[in-house]
Amino acid sequence: MPPEFGRITVFCFAASYGVAAALEVVYQLRPRPALRWLDAIFAVAGLVAHTAFVVVNPLPLQSAFGSLIFLAWIVAVFCLYGTIHHPRLAWGLFVWPVVLGLIVLAEVTGGPPPPTTTPSWELFALEGKQFWPIFHGALMLLAAVGVCVGFVASIMYLVQTHRLKTKRSPGRGPRLWSLERLELMNRRAIIVAYPLLTLGLLIAAGQLLTMRGSLEDLENWKVISTALLWVVFVILLYLRYGVRAGGRQVALLTIVAFTLMLFARVAVHPFAQGGAR
Numbered sequence: 001m002p003p004e005f006g007r008i009t010v011f012c013f014a015a016s017y018g019v020a021a022a023l024e025v026v027y028q029l030r031p032r033p034a035l036r037w038l039d040a041i042f043a044v045a046g047l048v049a050h051t052a053f054v055v056v057n058p059l060p061l062q063s064a065f066g067s068l069i070f071l072a073w074i075v076a077v078f079c080l081y082g083t084i085h086h087p088r089l090a091w092g093l094f095v096w097p098v099v100l101g102l103i104v105l106a107e108v109t110g111g112p113p114p115p116t117t118t119p120s121w122e123l124f125a126l127e128g129k130q131f132w133p134i135f136h137g138a139l140m141l142l143a144a145v146g147v148c149v150g151f152v153a154s155i156m157y158l159v160q161t162h163r164l165k166t167k168r169s170p171g172r173g174p175r176l177w178s179l180e181r182l183e184l185m186n187r188r189a190i191i192v193a194y195p196l197l198t199l200g201l202l203i204a205a206g207q208l209l210t211m212r213g214s215l216e217d218l219e220n221w222k223v224i225s226t227a228l229l230w231v232v233f234v235i236l237l238y239l240r241y242g243v244r245a246g247g248r249q250v251a252l253l254t255i256v257a258f259t260l261m262l263f264a265r266v267a268v269h270p271f272a273q274g275g276a277r
Helices: 003-007 010-029 033-056 064-085 092-108 131-165 179-211 221-242 247-266
Strands: none
Touching: 010 033, 010 064, 010 092, 033 064, 064 092, 064 131, 064 247, 092 131, 092 247, 131 179, 131 247, 179 221, 179 247, 221 247
């Protein structure tokens, strides 16, 4: 690993993402191929720096900073793919603010944890004591990705609904997918995230009961907010498949789920040593 990678900070990739977001706004106002290419260049530069930061620095998923930085990295990959694969859509206009918001939230939680002397390969050993907490963290991280995708689709859906209600010309403003496509995107995100969230909760409950031998940690705010998030997902599935509620109701509830997910991300993890975030 080049020593220069060790000097990469959060500001490096956050600034690149910020420029990419600004270029996305300019592109929507004055669509030019050069702006789209420049947008992609800054996005790739930010993603390379972000990847180097994640590889070099120890970022346990049990910490708020680590989980949010990892989540921002995955959403950034999702954003770059969407920008390249669907260049005419206003993809980055909605996704880059989520990426930047996650990074800012990670910084607000206190920054990266102190370096650890534990070799990274030991953390993933099947016999190791850290396997189940890490497996739980990975499941919850992937579920959070689904929530982020559903949130982006919901915001797009509400914007598109407003444009149709006000009878704005389809050629004016950012180009978005149809309401049916956005509903499908939201539905798939919920279907993928729900089993991951359920399995993660079951593993967390088992760990809390077997490792601690008491119910006191069930009062942890992270546990409570994650349980509430699971309940919101059950309601979302019921609205979607039970009563077949309108897309606007599902979109608004998905935004509530996103808010709960963020709260669960920043709350103190019961698996973190010393109650560290």
